[in-house]
Amino acid sequence: ETGVTQTPRHLVMGMTNKKSLKCEQHLGHNAMYWYKQSAKKPLELMFVYNFKEQTENNSVPSRFSPECPNSSHLFLHLHTLQPEDSALYLCASSQGLNYGYTFGSGTRLTVV
Amino acid sequence: ELKVEQNPLFLSMQEGKNYTIYCNYSTTSDRLYWYRQDPGKSLESLFVLLSNGAVKQEGRLMASLDTKARLSTLHITAAVHDLSATYFCAGNSGGGADGLTFGKGTHLIIQP
Numbered sequence: 001e002t003g004v005t006q007t008p009r010h011l012v013m014g015m016t017n018k019k020s021l022k023c024e025q026h027l028g029h030n031a032m033y034w035y036k037q038s039a040k041k042p043l044e045l046m047f048v049y050n051f052k053e054q055t056e057n058n059s060v061p062s063r064f065s066p067e068c069p070n071s072s073h074l075f076l077h078l079h080t081l082q083p084e085d086s087a088l089y090l091c092a093s094s095q096g097l098n099y100g101y102t103f104g105s106g107t108r109l110t111v112v
Numbered sequence: 113e114l115k116v117e118q119n120p121l122f123l124s125m126q127e128g129k130n131y132t133i134y135c136n137y138s139t140t141s142d143r144l145y146w147y148r149q150d151p152g153k154s155l156e157s158l159f160v161l162l163s164n165g166a167v168k169q170e171g172r173l174m175a176s177l178d179t180k181a182r183l184s185t186l187h188i189t190a191a192v193h194d195l196s197a198t199y200f201c202a203g204n205s206g207g208g209a210d211g212l213t214f215g216k217g218t219h220l221i222i223q224p
Contacts, residue, residue, distance in 0.1 A: 002154060031210055042116075043200070043214040056211050090154065097204055098162060100145050101212065103155040 003027045004104035006091050012110045015081060021107045023074040023091030029102070030095065032074040034066060037088040037106070049074060081111045114139050114205040118215035126223055128190055133199055133218045135184040141203030144177050144184045145212060149198045158186075158199075191222045 004025045013019050023032065034046040048056035049068040063085075065077040074091055088108050092101035115138040125131050135144070143162050147155040159168045161177035161184060168175050172195065174187045184201055198219045202212040 002156075033211065042216045043202075045211040045213070048210045050210060058211070092155075094210070097143055097210065098160065100147075100157045100160045101155075102157065103147075105154045 002102050002104065004091055004093055004102050006089075006104035006107050008107060009105065010108045010110075012112060013078070013081065014112055015083070017081075018077070018079040020078065021076040021089055021091075021109075023076075023104055025072055025091075025093040025102070025104075027093060027102060028095065029093035030071055031093060032068060032071070033092045033094070033101065034074065034076050035090040035092065037090055039087075043090070046076075078109075081109075083111050085109065086111045114141060114203055114213045116201060116203050116213050116215040118199075118201055118218050120218060121216055122219050122221075124221045124223065125188075125191055127192055130190065131188050133186040133188075133201075133220075135186070135201035135215055137182050137184075137203045137213075139182075139205060141179075141182070141205060143204050144175075145202040145204075146175050146184070146186055147200045147202065147214075149200065149217070155200065188220075193222050193224060196220055196222045 007022045032049045036044045045058045046060045047066040052068050067075040088106045090106045091104040094101045117136045146158040149155045159175040164179040166177045172189045177184045198217045200217045202214040
């Protein structure tokens with residue numbers, strides 16, 4: 001375990017479903033991130049939170065909705081997804097850019 | 113917008129050989145990061161390079177940064193099978209942005 005825990009590890013959902021991904025860190029980091037990793041693309045930054053405040057939204061469709069209730073928890077709420085949204089969703093946390101990120105193990109999402 | 117390019121994207125090499133992975137980036141990046149990802153696993157931080165001329169070494173891996181050339185390298189010395197993985201470099205565009213921009217990754221296979 002890296003110190004960043006993501007649940008569930010695997011998720012299959014229909015296009016009309018609503019589900020949520022959860023990320024939790026107890027490393028004392030103040031920044032948390034969502035990334036999408038698809039088979040044929042580089043890792044794509046989705047959202048950045050610093051001290052619970054969203055500081056970056058990288059033109060992500062509204063069917064992805066992040067929530068950061070405190071510095072230790074980050075959620076990604078999903079609704080009416082498309083098959084092309086199938087990917088590995090990675091959460092990361094950081095104590096600052098001089099230290100890089102600590103990544104979670106990811107949630108493998110399949111939209112059917 | 114920061115763009116990060118790695119080459120090669122695929123590399124098959126024999127144990128005991130030396131090789132270098134190159135990471136070019138398009139605009140100023142305050143820092144440069146290297147990560148490793150094993151199949152089905154998360155990303156593991158290898159190096160954080162903070163300034164021009166920075167060089168860091170861990171075992172058979174050595175990373176360097178030349179900010180004037182906008183180039184970072186990851187050098188593998190006397191490769192062993194356990195180093196087989198996908199290696200990513202990433203940069204940060206600065207200006208208060210916290211997110212990292214990743215390259216596509218170099219899929220490295222080391223054969224006995």
